[in-house]
Amino acid sequence: MKKLLALVLTGVLGVSVLTACGSSSSAPSAAAETASTEAAAASTETASASGSALDKDTLIIGTNAAFPPFEYAGDDGTPAGFDIDLINAIGEKLGKKVEVKDMEFDSLVASIGNKIDIAIAGMTVTEERQKMVDFSDPYYEAVQNVIVVNGSEIASADDLKNKKIGVQLGTTGDFIASDIEGSEVSQYNKAVDAVNDLLNGRVDCVIIDANPAQEFVSQHAEELTALEGTQFGFETENYAIAMPKGDAALVEAVNQALKELKEDGTFDKLVAENITGE
Ligand code: GLN
Numbered sequence: 001m002k003k004l005l006a007l008v009l010t011g012v013l014g015v016s017v018l019t020a021c022g023s024s025s026s027a028p029s030a031a032a033e034t035a036s037t038e039a040a041a042a043s044t045e046t047a048s049a050s051g052s053a054l055d056k057d058t059l060i061i062g063t064n065a066a067f068p069p070f071e072y073a074g075d076d077g078t079p080a081g082f083d084i085d086l087i088n089a090i091g092e093k094l095g096k097k098v099e100v101k102d103m104e105f106d107s108l109v110a111s112i113g114n115k116i117d118i119a120i121a122g123m124t125v126t127e128e129r130q131k132m133v134d135f136s137d138p139y140y141e142a143v144q145n146v147i148v149v150n151g152s153e154i155a156s157a158d159d160l161k162n163k164k165i166g167v168q169l170g171t172t173g174d175f176i177a178s179d180i181e182g183s184e185v186s187q188y189n190k191a192v193d194a195v196n197d198l199l200n201g202r203v204d205c206v207i208i209d210a211n212p213a214q215e216f217v218s219q220h221a222e223e224l225t226a227l228e229g230t231q232f233g234f235e236t237e238n239y240a241i242a243m244p245k246g247d248a249a250l251v252e253a254v255n256q257a258l259k260e261l262k263e264d265g266t267f268d269k270l271v272a273e274n275i276t277g278e
Contacts, residue, residue, distance in 0.1 A: 166197050
């Protein structure tokens with residue numbers, strides 16, 4: 001039964017790969033995502049089919065605390081940042097305790113519905129992920145940036161061909177890089193290690209979301225520059241909170257909380273405190 005379901009899901013994913021390739025060249029590649037979502041498919045099957053995560057007193061939240069300013073290790077070593085503040089505010093609205101677990105980004109989607117109830121990790125809504133999890137309403141618009149060393153000749157999509165590109169494993173930057181003609185992609189569990197390899201000359205550039213790109217570059221302003229993804233034809237992406245597929249009650253409650261936090265000014269206050277630095 002398990003095998004059969006896996007086969008059916010693989011079949012479905014296979015069809016979507018074909019459609020996705022025909023529709024857009026700069027969107028995150030469905031093909032590259034297939035491997036990790038297949039693993040997720042196997043695990044969703046084992047997730048409890050019981051009621052909503054809303055029935056619990058404590059919601060277990062997964063994040064990857066290596067993606068500033070959305071999440072990073074705070075002063076006491078526990079995850080801090082915009083997403084952490086946001087999910088705490090949502091937990092408060094829902095009357096739930098919130099426990100945040102730091103995990104590899106690449107294992108978050110597969111862990112939803114078993115190890116964790118919710119993932120918040122600057123996670124972009126993609127068609128492949130939507131097959132495995134349900135997303136809240138989007139809460140932040142982003143685009144990939146290309147980090148290069150100062151004086152680099154990389155300036156357009158064509159310049160990225162046949163280059164060594166550093167990315168964080170399983171991210172939209174990874175999917176985009178893998179789709180570039182002749183690219184040699186180095187995948188790291190932590191984006192900061194990709195940036196270090198750029199400084200060491202082991203990769204030619206790093207493709208990563210704009211806000212963390214700017215954070216990393218600000219620590220090495222003499223050596224590095226973050227180039228706008230629009231310059232390379234990258235599409236904008238939307239971050240959303242990921243939840244177990246089919247937990248409509250949880251999705252609705254989280255969306256309602258998000259809406260209230262936007263209306264009462266909390267959301268903008270958290271953006272100012274964590275992201276825009278006002
Ligand atoms: N937004 C990117 C993605 O969803 C990267 C997220 C991250 O590294 N935390 O793939």
